[in-house]
Amino acid sequence: MSLEILLAIAYGGAFLTYFSGKISQGLRDGAAVLLSLGTVLIVSSFYNVPAASVxxxxxxxLSLVLRMNSLAWFFAIAIVSFNALCVIYSLAYMKDRNEKDYYYFMLLLINAAMLTIVLSGDLVTFFIAWEIMSWATFLLISYNRNGALQAGIKYIVLSLIGSMCMLIGILSVYTSFNTLNISELSGQLTTASAGYKLFLLIIFSITFGIKNAVMPLHTWLPDAYTESPTPFSAVLSGMLTRMGVYGFLVILFGIVGIKSVLTLGSGFISYTKTMAWLGAITIVIPTFIAMLQNDAKKLLAWHGIGQGGYMILGIAFGTSLGMAGGIFHTLNHAIYIVLLFLSVGAVEYSTSGIRDLNSLGGLFKKMPIAFLGGFLGISGLIGVPLTNGFVSKWLIYKTLILENAPFLAFAALLGTWGTILSVYKFLHNLYLGQIPEKHKNIKKTPLAMQVPIVILSFAIILFGIMPGLPLKVINSINVAFGFSPLDVNLWGVVSEAGTLNMLNIFTALIVFGAIVWGIFRISRPATLTDQYDNYAAGAAIPKDKYHYTVEYYAPFYRMVKPFLKDIFDLLYQKVARANDFLCDNIRKIYTGYVGNYVxxxxxxxxxxxxxxxxxxxF
Amino acid sequence: MNEIMNLNPVLLIAVPIGLAMLVPILGLMSSKIVKWVPVVGFLFNSVVSLAVLPRVLNQPIIVKIAGFAPPFGINLVAGPVGMFLAALIAVSGFLVAVYSLDYIHEGAAEKYHILFLLLLSGATGVVLTGDIFNLFVFFEILCISSYALVAYLGNRSGIEAAVKYLIQGAIGSSLLLIGIGLLYGQFGTLNMADLAQNITSFSEPSVFVPMILMVTGLGIEAAIFPLNAWLPDAHSSAPSSISAVLSGIAIEVGLYAVIRVVFTICHVTGSFFVFLVAIAVVTVLIGEMSAFGQKNIKRMLAYSSIGQIGLILFAFSLATEFGVSGGLFQMLSHTLGKVLLFLSAGYMIYRTGSMEISSFEGVGKKMPWTALFFTIGTLSIIGLPPFAGFSSKFLIIKAALAKGDLLYILLMGIVLLGTVIEGTYFFRVVQVIYFKESNNKTEPEGPPVSGLISMSVFAILVVLIGLFPNAILKILTTAASELLNNLEYIRSVLG
Amino acid sequence: MKKGVSIILLLILLWGVVAALSEMPFGKAKLEVAGHYTDYGKEDTGAANIVTSVVLGYRGFDTLGEVTVLFLACIGLAVVLSTLKKQGCGARQTPSLILNTGFRFLFPLILLFGTYVFMHGHLSPGGGFQGGAVIASGFVLMYLSVPKIKRLNHFVSTLFESVGGLIFLVIGLIGLKLGSQYFLNNFLPNGEFNTLLSAGIIPVIYIAIGFKVGSELSKIIDVLLEESE
Amino acid sequence: MIIIVSVLIIIMLAAAVAACIFKDLLSATIASCMVSLIAAVLFFFLQAPDVAMAEASIGAALVTAVFVIAIRRTRRYEE
Known part of the structure; x- marks a missing residue:
């Protein structure tokens, strides 16, 4: 099986799905699922099979080259797996929507484009696929109409700025070195001057920073995540945004080479320091902004930005531990954020489109699977031991400690605290507490939605207990980039900063859990009280207003809200308005009076x- | 096939003119066949020009009219540039003629077809001729027919736009004529190669002043920045098929003429190119920014043409082989993309009865094909892969970076900013077409077959050229060396 | 202010043109091409009138273009005027008797003169354009002096117009096929110099142009007048 | 000879200026007709009879006629 065939199936599958939808709906659904599962199989068959083809x-x-190596494989398998899960999920979620042919077509096209990005062995292929991904994403973000239109425009404008930067970068590399093949470039760039390298890094960082939503460039993300159809939000948050991380890996480690990157500048002016600090800012601010959100998807979206910061923080230091942490966190983040989006989607589906945290609650009993997903998802997001997020965060913290960066470590920790606060609100307001009257008889979660949620929940636990499975692959990526390999076993990592062995933690937690369970058994069982069974001085209680998921954290809000404005978004809006104004006035040079023209x-x-x-x- | 390959390129001009003159007689006999005349004419032109094109890549064909040797008689130079543009004109002309079969159904249709034929034969004449006065004559044919066509719909705005265009165009023509006269007085010859041979330095006032007069005169048609005020009005008031040709072909032919004067005749070097680059960047910005707030689709497309012309001029003004071939490629992709946009917008306007972008809500559902073609045109114009526009933008940026000068890199950054603005307004239209529901629940009604055929061929060409740019690139590299190397040009014409 | 700026700009332009003209070799025999025309025009084209030898011989292709421009002008005018709403205008005065009588006497002479001019284009000053214009001016006179406007016969004028242009082109194309593969090549014998039947295709083309230009220019006047009825 | 030509040129220039100044468009047209006519004569003096003929018939006769008809369809006086 060659790489061309893989891509042919991916792209051809998108078109095939579209046209089969013109014949029958069932055929289209079947084709979409089979094709995406097929790509998963094919990609997985490439495990440890390096391949390259023109x-x-x-x-x-130029020659457009494809290559498969451990890095590509790692990202490719994640892309296609999440895509397959989201396609399966869409079968139920998108059932009552219009233009499903279009939806599936775009979803599979984006998947194919992402696959091409990670498989591309040269920068032109990378760019072409990147652009196809960008406009196809735009076309799918806009799918929900109304508010989605503005989100789509925001996305595509920033995306275009990013791709123009990348185009300049790519072509300047081409004119300087006369090749765009990534493997050929890696050797040659060491001879380039520091200024040139810095120029390249900055220009590519803009591109990938926009895609990965690093703090000043993040403004497209909350709207785009919120307004897309939920399964697509999952794809968007899972791997599409993380193409930015992939890009950073390629440019930092693949092309410029980490040794030269580390020499660029010194102190706070150095490239890596700046990047790390941007990563830290990206962790802290969005996480706290997330707390203020009342839209479940928007809350997750802000966390999506925040978690991106951890990845940047991980890879910015260019140590093998940090690399492993960053890459592993990319995968872990994708798993739990996809899971969270899918479980929010299930709620949205059951309550016919409500995702306002103020008007939900108590769905635990009605939708246990969605609750399971939500619960494990936030556990991973926080980084609770025995979930996957713990391992990658551990690696990142260790890196920060080893690199002697206490402030950054504190920022990361601050991010985790913020995460705990905000995701607890998320979990509570959706699933715990009491169920509002109007949601008493909601739709059941269909099987096609349950399956992906269960699979992903399983994955969170699996990678949490046996982090060695993915870390092995990540280790080979590290080796390919020229780092010293980590000492990885199935249960964890042995490193100079300490040993992580999930088996021990697992055992300890089991014991601890047993004790807690025992204590709970002994104590008096809790009794359930009806929501309205309380004293209200004889007055009738307004049923929807008097609900304790409303205005969660209200005092805290009042305290922090003035400091947590999204100033960058406001800035961009100002720029956009100034641009509108300027454009309107520029046009006035065409006065309509022919004398002026003459x-x-x-x-x-x-x-x-x-x-x-x-x-x-002259 | 061999027969066709050996046909004389003069037929590309003579046959459409002849057909145009035949139209009134045919019109006396039957009004039905008249509309097929342009189709036949440009089919012939397409076949001939595409067949001759490979032959001229090695050695340009010098056509001596009436058998007089170049400096004395008029000659055509069917070199790579000329034939490439002639083929482009012929193919687009053919497809637009097919589109017009059903689209033009009101007004003096017979006269429309005559003017259309003459417009494009004038354009072909401009790109093929090797004589500066002959260029002027064909330029006049091009301009006058476009004045008339702008007024074709006969509404008030059309007449007004045509009059404005006429005034500025007439000024341009007279400037061109004065410039030619000054050069003739100076060097006693009208042949471009002979002029090029005699002109040693363009910076002497005796050459510079005529050159500026000519560049201005031609620049008015080419829509270079301060000279392009006629364009938005004219392009938006003409019938859509004509807007397509004006935006896609006429201004590029004007730009070709400018480039011919600058590169071949005057052999400009050095700092004048910096001036041209600056003008080009301003043109891009002004065009794109003016298009940004437009509510009227045709005005928006017209302003976007200004931006594109700026980009093409930018590429040419780099004056390197990469730049010139990138510019020619951009001409190709702009023609295909912009014609496609105008044609699809034409039927959208016709069906919704309004040129306001907001009235296109729900068009994506009612006219799926037209909307798809519009989207493909959009993506290509913005320069996104895998469409034709990407390859050209790629080449242009590459050329600018290959200059290795910080100035050019910065200017190109500004040009790319223009691209971002362009992307924004185009994507907004795409959103309106696809993602807004209309309140008006009329039955879906697509364009007729003729329109669909011509639009789909354009769309296919856009995609194919985007996927396989190399075939074109070979032609363009030869063409670029023809434009840059005027000694070779002089040698091949004067022997 | 605006006037001042305009004057300054125009003065700069004037300066430029003067600077360009100052190096112009007035009265010197530097014009290589023109010298060639006067020296070899007779042999090359067989026309006694050197202007004609340039207009239809050396630069016949330009003439084709110019004929097309005229054709175009006529069509364009018709397009623009046909779309405009007809509007009334001042009453027409009846032409005086003198004008009318003068017209009757002059009209055939003008036509005859016009015909002479384009028939003898290769021998004496004048040619198709001038002859056609003279003929058209005869028609202008007709419109001015006949009390009730007689309309030009649409069929005939269209026929003249098209056939005139087509003859020019077809002759050009015949030249491409016969002889040495040149468009507009003179494939007819040059005949005896300075007689009516000489200079090969030139008189034929000039006759065609004469008819074409005459009918076109008359038509322009006709179209303009028609709309103002 | 030179005197005749000079006088003609002066008249021609005067006519051209008058054509620009006149508010009555009909008079302006006649003045521009005069410019063409004198130009035709001057061309003849400059030994360009072909051009003179064209200038006389087109510039003096036909263009004037077209202008007059156009004025008849619009207004006679410039504002």
Whole structure:
């Protein structure tokens, strides 16, 4: 099985799905599921099988190359797996929507484009796939109409800025080194001057920073995540946004080489320091902004930004431990954020589109599977031991400690505290507490939604207890980038900063859990009281207002809200308005009066003739 | 096949003119066949030009009219540039003619077809001729027919736009004529190669002043920044098929003429190119920013053409082989993309009865194909892969970076900013088309078959060229060396 | 203010043109091409009138373009005027008797003169354009002096117009096929110099152009007047 | 000879200026007709009879006629 065939199936599958939808709905659904599962199988067959092939000889004088290595495989398998889960999930979620052919087509097209990005062996292929991904994503974000339109425009504008930067970067590399093949470039860039490397890094960082929503460039993300159809929000948050991390890995480690990156600048002016601090800011601020959100998806979206910061923090130091942490966190983040989006989607589906945290609650009994997903998801997000998030965060913390960066470590810790607060609100307001009257008879969660949630929940536990499974692959990535390999076993990592053995923790926790359980058994069992069974001085209680999921953390809000404005978003809005104003006024040079136009013409000539005759400038 | 390959390129001009003159007689006999005349004419042109094109890549064909040797008689130079543009004109002309079969159904249709034929034969003449006065004559044919076509719909705005266009165009033509006259007085010859041979330095006032007059005169048609005020009005008031041709072909032919004067005749070097680059960047910004707030789809597309022309001029003004071939590629992709946009917008306007973008809500559902074609055109114009626009933008940026000068990199950054603005407003239209529901629940009604055929061919071309740019690139590299190397040009014409 | 700026700009332009003209070799025999025309024009084209030898011989292709421009102008005018709403205008005065009588006497002479001019384009000053214009001015006179406007026969004028242009082109294309593969090549014998039947295809083309230009220019006047009825 | 030409040129210039100044468009047209006519004569003096003929018939006759018809359809006086 060659890489071309894989891509042909991925792209062809998208078109096939679209056209089979014109024939019958069932055929389309079947095709979508089978094709995405097929790609999972094919990609998994590439495990430890490096491959390379030339996709297109001589596109504008370049060869478009594909290659499969451990890094590509790691990202590829994640992409296709999450995609397959989301497709399965969509079967139920999108059932009552219109234009499903279009939806599946775009979903599979984006999947194919992401696959091409990670498989691309040269920067042109990378760019082409990147662009296809960008516009296809735009077309799918806008799918929900109304508010989604604004979100789509925001996304595509930032995306275009990013891709223009990348285009400049790529072509400047091309003009300097006359090749765009990533493996060929890696050797050559060491000779380049520091200024040039910095230029390249900055220009690529803008691109990937936009995609990965690093703090000042994050503004597209909350809207885009919130307004997309939920399964697509999952794809968007899971791997699509993390293409930015992939890009960082390729440019930092694959092309420029970490040794040269570390030498760029010193102190706070150094590239890696700046990046790490941006990562830290990205962790802290969005996490606290997330706490203020009342829209379940928006809350998750802000966490999506915040978690991206951990990945940046991990890879910024360029140590093998940090790399492992960053990459592993990318995967872990994808697992739990997808899971969370899917469980929110299940709630949304059951309550016909409500995801306002103030008007939900107590869905635990009605939707146990969704609750399971939500619970394990937030556990992973916080980084509770025995969930996958713990391991990667541990690696990142260790890196920070080893690198002697206490402030960054504190920032990361602060982020975790904020996460705990905000995701508890999330879990509580959705599933715990009492169920509002109007949600008493909600739709059951369909099987197609339950399956992905269960699989992902399982994965969280699996990677939490046996982190060695993915870490082995990540280790081989590390080796490929020229780092010293970590000492990885199935249960954890042995490193100079201490040993992580999940088996021990597992055992300890089991024992601890048993004790807690025993104490609970002995104590008096809790009794359930009806929501309205309380004393209200004889007054009738307004049923929807008097609900304790409303205004969660209200005092805390009042305290922090003034400090947590999204100033960057406001700034961008200002820029956009200024641009509108400028554009409207620029147009006024076309006055509509022909005398002025003639004047322009005469002026043009007179200007040129004058400066030439007077000063002979040309 | 061999027969066709050996046909004389003069037929590309003579046959459409002849057909145009035949139209009134045919019109006396039957009004039905008249609309097929442009189709036949440009089908012939497409076949001939595409067949001759490979032949001229090695050696340009010098056509001596009436058998007089170049400096004395008029000659056509069917070199790579000329034939490439002639083929582009012929193919787009053919497809637009097919589109017009059903689209033009009101007004003086017979005259429309005559003017359409003459417009494009004038354009073909401009790109093929090797004589500066002959260029002027064909330029006049091009301009006059476009004045008339802008007024074709006969509404008030159309007439007004046509009059404005006429005034500025007439000024341009007279400037061009004065410039030609000054050069003729100076060097006693009208042949471009001969002029190029005689002109040693463009910075002498005796060459510079005529050059500026000519560049301004031609620049008005080419819509370079301070000279392009006629364009938005004219392009938005014409029938859509004509807007397509004006935006996609006429201004590019004007730009070709500017480039011919600058590169081949005057052999400009050095700092004048910096001036041109600056003008190009301003053109891009002004065009894109003016398009940004437009509510009227055709005005928006027209302003976007200004931006694109700026980009093409930018590429040419780099004056390197990469830049020029990138510019020619951008001409190709702009023609295909912009014509496709205008044609699809034409039927959207026709069916919704309004040029306001907001009235296109729900078009994506009612006219799926037209909307799809519009989207493909949009993506190509913005320069996103895998469409034709990407390859050209890629080449242009590459050329600018290959200059290795910080100035060019910065200017190119500004140009790319223009691209971002362009992307924004185009994507907004796409959203309106696809993602807004209309209140108006009329029955879906797509364009007729002729329109669909021509639009789909354009769309296919956009995608194919985007996927396989190399075939084109080979032609363009030869063409670029023809434009840059005027000694070679002089040698091949004067022998 | 605006006027001042305009004057300054125009003065700069004037400066430029003067600077360009100052190096112009007035009165010197530097014009290589023109010298060639006067020296070899007779042999090359067989026309006694050198202007004609340039207009239809050396630069015949331009002439084709110019004929097309005229054709275009006529069509364009018709397009613009046909779309405009008809509007009334001042009453027409009846032409005086003198004008009318003068017209009757002059009209055939003008036509005859016009015909002479384009028939002898290759021998004496004038040619198709001038002849056609003269003919058209005869028609202008007709419109001015006939009490009730007689309309131009649409069929005939269209026929003249198209056939005139087509003859020019077809002759050009025949030249491409016969002889040495040149468009507009003179494939007819040059004949005896300075006689009516000489200079090969030139008189034929000039006759075609004469008819074409005459009918076109008359038509322009006709179209303009028609709309103002 | 030179005197005749000079006088003609002066008249021609005067006519051209008058054509610009006149508010009555009909008079302006006649003045521009005069410019063409004198130009035709001057062309003839400059030994360009072909051009003179064209200038006389087109510039003096036809263009004037077109202008007059156009004025008849619009207003006679410039504002």
């Amino acid at each position: 996709l297109y000889e001589g596109f504008l004088g 004047m322009y013409i005469v002026f043009f000539m007179a200007f040129l003739i004058f400066i030439q005759l007077k000063w002979s400038v």
